[in-house]
Amino acid sequence: MQLTPQMRLTTQRQIILEELGKVTSHPTANEVYDMVRKRLPRIGLGTVYRNLELMAETGIILKLEVGGTQKRFDATIEPHYHIRCLSCGKVDDIAIPVMSDINKTAADLSNYQVLGHHIEFSGICSDCSNVEEEQLLN
Amino acid sequence: MQLTPQMRLTTQRQIILEELGKVTSHPTANEVYDMVRKRLPRIGLGTVYRNLELMAETGIILKLEVGGTQKRFDATIEPHYHIRCLSCGKVDDIAIPVMSDINKTAADLSNYQVLGHHIEFSGICSDCSNVEEEQLLN
DNA sequence: TTATGTGCAAAACATTTGCAGGAGT
DNA sequence: ACTCCTGCAAATGTTTTGCACATAA
Numbered sequence: 001m002q003l004t005p006q007m008r009l010t011t012q013r014q015i016i017l018e019e020l021g022k023v024t025s026h027p028t029a030n031e032v033y034d035m036v037r038k039r040l041p042r043i044g045l046g047t048v049y050r051n052l053e054l055m056a057e058t059g060i061i062l063k064l065e066v067g068g069t070q071k072r073f074d075a076t077i078e079p080h081y082h083i084r085c086l087s088c089g090k091v092d093d094i095a096i097p098v099m100s101d102i103n104k105t106a107a108d109l110s111n112y113q114v115l116g117h118h119i120e121f122s123g124i125c126s127d128c129s130n131v132e133e134e135q136l137l138n
Numbered sequence: 139m140q141l142t143p144q145m146r147l148t149t150q151r152q153i154i155l156e157e158l159g160k161v162t163s164h165p166t167a168n169e170v171y172d173m174v175r176k177r178l179p180r181i182g183l184g185t186v187y188r189n190l191e192l193m194a195e196t197g198i199i200l201k202l203e204v205g206g207t208q209k210r211f212d213a214t215i216e217p218h219y220h221i222r223c224l225s226c227g228k229v230d231d232i233a234i235p236v237m238s239d240i241n242k243t244a245a246d247l248s249n250y251q252v253l254g255h256h257i258e259f260s261g262i263c264s265d266c267s268n269v270e271e272e273q274l275l276n
Numbered sequence: 277t278t279a280t281g282t283g284c285a286a287a288a289c290a291t292t293t294g295c296a297g298g299a300g301t
Numbered sequence: 302a303c304t305c306c307t308g309c310a311a312a313t314g315t316t317t318t319g320c321a322c323a324t325a326a
Contacts, residue, residue, distance in 0.1 A: 065204070083248050094247055095247050096243060096244060096247060103259070105234060107261075109232055110221050110259075110261075112221050112259070112263050112264070113262045115260055118258055118260075120258075121244045121248075121250070122252075122253055122256075123250040123251045123254075124250060125250050
C-alpha cells in the first residue's frame, strides 16, 4: 500500500486492501466489513469506512458513486465503466473503451473545470432474468 | 400530470410538480420540500418523498442517481447528461449529444439486458473556482 | 362512500465522529 | 515517547414507513 509519510501501515489497512483486491464485485463498505471481519473479528465498521475513504482519497482504490443507496469500492483504479442491475443492485465492469476525449468536449460546453466522467449502464443481469423466468413458470 | 386511474390529483402533487418544473437546478427532495413549503406550509417531508418517488416511477419526472449523498430530481425527462461540482455538489445539464447507440455495444459486451445509461461529468464549477481564487487572495 | 393520500412522528439505513485506550514508527 | 489509529457507541443525515385523520373521486 502506498502511504503518505505520516500514514501508518496497520493490520486493518492491509487486510481491507487485500480483501478488496480479492473480489471483482465492487462491494459496499458493509460487504467489505463482512469480508474483513472473518479475519479480524474485532474490527469496527467505522474503521472500514475511515480507511476505504482514506484509500480512495489517496487514489489506491476507487470509490464508486453509482446509483443505489450505498457507495461501492473497487480495487481496480484504471478508468473503466460500470453496469448496474436494477433488480439486485450488483455492479459489474463493462469493457467499453474509455472515451477520454469527451472531457474536453464537456469543458467546451460548460463553465466547469472538467476533471473526469463516469458512464453507468443499467439493466437486468442474467441472474435476475433467470429468476423472472422461473417465477413466470410458477 | 399523467395519472393512473387510481392515482389522485391532489394539491400537493400539483404543486410539487409545478415547483420542480420552475427550476433547472436538479433539487434534492429536501430542496423541493423547501420550495413547496412556501406555498403549502403544512406539507410533510414524507409526502414530498412519496410523490417524487411515485412521479419518477410513473416517468413524469427523472430521479437522478448521481454522486453525492442525496438523490436529485429533474422535471426534464428527455435523455441528457449531467455535470456535478465536486466542491459545492450542484448538478447542471450538459449539452453533449446522447449516445443512444452505446447501449447496444454494452449489451454485446455484457450478459445484461441493457435498459439505459447515464454519463456524469465531474469538476469544479465557475462559482467554486472564483471562491478558490478569492481565498488565495486573502 | 371508500379507497387513496396526507401530516406527523418514529423507524430504518448509511455514514460520520468523539473519545479513551492501543499500536506503529 | 509521540503520533496516529482503532473499537466502540453515539450522533448525523437521508429516506422510508405506520397510523389516524383528511379528501378526491
